[in-house]
Amino acid sequence: MKKYYLVTILIALVCLLVGLAGGIIVGIKRGVPFVTEREDWTIAIYQGDSPFNFPVSQNRRGPILTAEDVTDVPAKFVADPFLIQEDGTWYLFFEVYNQNTKQGDLAVATSANARKWRYQQIVLDEPFHLSYPYVFKWQDEYYLIPESFEANSIRLYKAEEFPTKWTYVTTLVDNVERVDNSIVYFNDKWWLFAAPTSNDTLHLYFADDLLGPWQEHPQSPIVEGNTHIARPSGRVLVHEGRLYRYTMDVNPAVGTHQVMALEITDISPTTYAEKFVSEAPIITGSGKGWNMHGMHQLDPVQIGPDKWLAAVDGYGKYLVFGLKH
Secondary structure (H helix, E strand, O other): OHHHHHHHHHHHHHHHHHHHHHHHHHHHHHOOOOEEEEEEEEEEEEEEOEOOEOOHHHOOOOOOEOHHHOOOOOEEEEEEEEEEEEOOEEEEEEEEEEOOOOEEEEEEEEEOOOOOOEEEEEEEOOOOOOEEEEEEEEOOEEEEEEEOHHHOEEEEEEEEEOOOEEEEEEEEEEOOOOEEEEEEEEOOEEEEEEEOOOOOOEEEEEEOOOOOOOEEOOOOOOEOOOOOOOEEOOOOEEEOOEEEEEEEEOOOOOOOEEEEEEEEEEEOOOOEEEEEOOOOOOEEOOOOHHHOOEEEEEEEEEEEOOEEEEEEEEEEEEEEEOOOO
């Protein structure tokens, strides 16, 4: 008799699961209000054993942040994540595309373990488009250089109250249209990489002091006519005494955005050289799910020997549940 009841329960559970799956499929196709399918940019956290190896087998989990997590503005998508750990808390800065204003704002989410995240709020909103919130720490203060090409300048902000209150400090480079501005301090100088919206050129600037004066490198642009390695795609990394940059391949042979890594083998006020870390992409689109169409950002943080976390973004399809949908 017990066996009969167990079999009955098992059959009922199978029927329930099949029905639920069928309901989801029908809901997507017929527009049932509690389940929809969206296609846009979302954010995930990857794990790896080096800043250049984030195996797909370890990173099958879906996005940890989507537009539906944003609570203070109507969001179309979230993208361009940068990862910071401070006093045992993880902070994730990213772009929120505001559907009301049709431009990007900058926001923050927090986590105690880098697995479960809570959206907090918009932290920077200007009259012009903002994205790519490159947050970094210098002399115990946090600074931010966003993408602000609509303001025709590269701007520096400082945290008055980290992580939610940022104040404009100065313009580093003026009268330029630049995107995905990426800064690093290396060999006693500041280096700033920035690309025009054409995605095929990369400019390099340098300064002795963060506030400037900044000047363009004599070999700049250091990339011309190459959509595979021009546009910056995450934090410029100092690792084991060497300098690396991530770049967005916006025109790959496989037809999906992907992130490559290059080692900067020579950098000085008069010279510059670099080479690929690998001919294979560090991250790329999966062909299905939340990142099926491509990935274009990687921001890694070392958390232990041979242990790395990285904030990444991807463009693809994902399910949304809830009455409001």
